[in-house]
Amino acid sequence: MNHYSKFKNDYHPDYSYIEHRGNAPIYDQANQYLKYCSVTRQMSPMTIRSKQSALRNLIVESKCKDLQELTNADYDRFVQSELDRKVSCRTINTKTAHIVAFVKYWRELEMKIPIKIPLIVKLKEQPPRRACYTRQEIEEVLDNCSSDMQWLFIKIAFDTGMRINELRNLSLSQINGRRINFIGKGTKEREVYLTPLAYEKLSEYIDNHPEIEDHIWMNEWGYPMSVDTIRRIMREAFVRCGHEDFYPHALRHSFGSDIQRQGADIFVIKEMMGHSNIATTQKYLHSLDGQLANLFDMYKC
Secondary structure (H helix, E strand, O other): OOOOOOOOOOOOOOOOOOOOOOOOHHHHHHHHHHHHHHHHOOOOHHHHHHHHHHHHHHHHHHOOOOHHHOOHHHHHHHHHHHHHOOOOHHHHHHHHHHHHHHHHHHHHOOOOOOOOHHHOOOOOOOOOOOOOOOHHHHHHHHHOOOOHHHHHHHHHHHHHOOOHHHHHOOEHHHEEOOEEEEEOHHHOEEEEEOOHHHHHHHHHHHHOOOOOOOEOOEOOOOOEOOHHHHHHHHHHHHHHOOOOOOOOHHHHHHHHHHHHHOOOOHHHHHHHHOOOOHHHHHOOOOOOOOOHHHHHHHHHO
């Protein structure tokens, strides 16, 4: 894949842009705010993408066409739509924080906006979920995928441990043979490797989509696919196999536990997952879940 003439190292997607779907003023209002966050405040690309996703969902799900008309009923409609799509309360609260910042920005510019921020109630968050899938369970899900894209999302995430944001931003310029180089969480340089099978399937996918210039996962309007869309596509395959509680980060947990089962020690796992410290890595390992009694019997009795 490193020999493709498509590779463009100078390609820089404009993550501060939300594509217009109609002539509603709220699109321009959102994009001006995102430009301010990106250019003036110089927020990280990951933060900008998070804000972009939150504002896009607000626009689509609240059906509000102008920020000057945004009400608490519009916001409640957005929240209910997120809950209906099984988005976690923690993620909704994060999106709400971005929406509130968006409103405050325009109020500073003396825009009259009817929504009452004190009436926005933070949702009660559940303790972080700790789902983990075995290699056999992942293989079953892969066998039941309905599209090459769905298969690649799940296979690449499980084989590399990439976060969903990192997977979403996968581009040709990051790929050199089986190696993928990218900037991960905390602006940390990361390096992961595709398995031969994943590399072969991804190469075929790119060959079959000549419209790909750099960013690999594009939506029907020609823009980079959103995290929410990728999450939905992945979840459909897991639900089909009876895993109703699937969430994408579980594949990162599964990656760590799988390489532990294959014999990697915690220091190797730390490097492969791109963690800064061992304590973080330990939270991802599930190989000993449910086995502590046997271990105590083995080593202490």
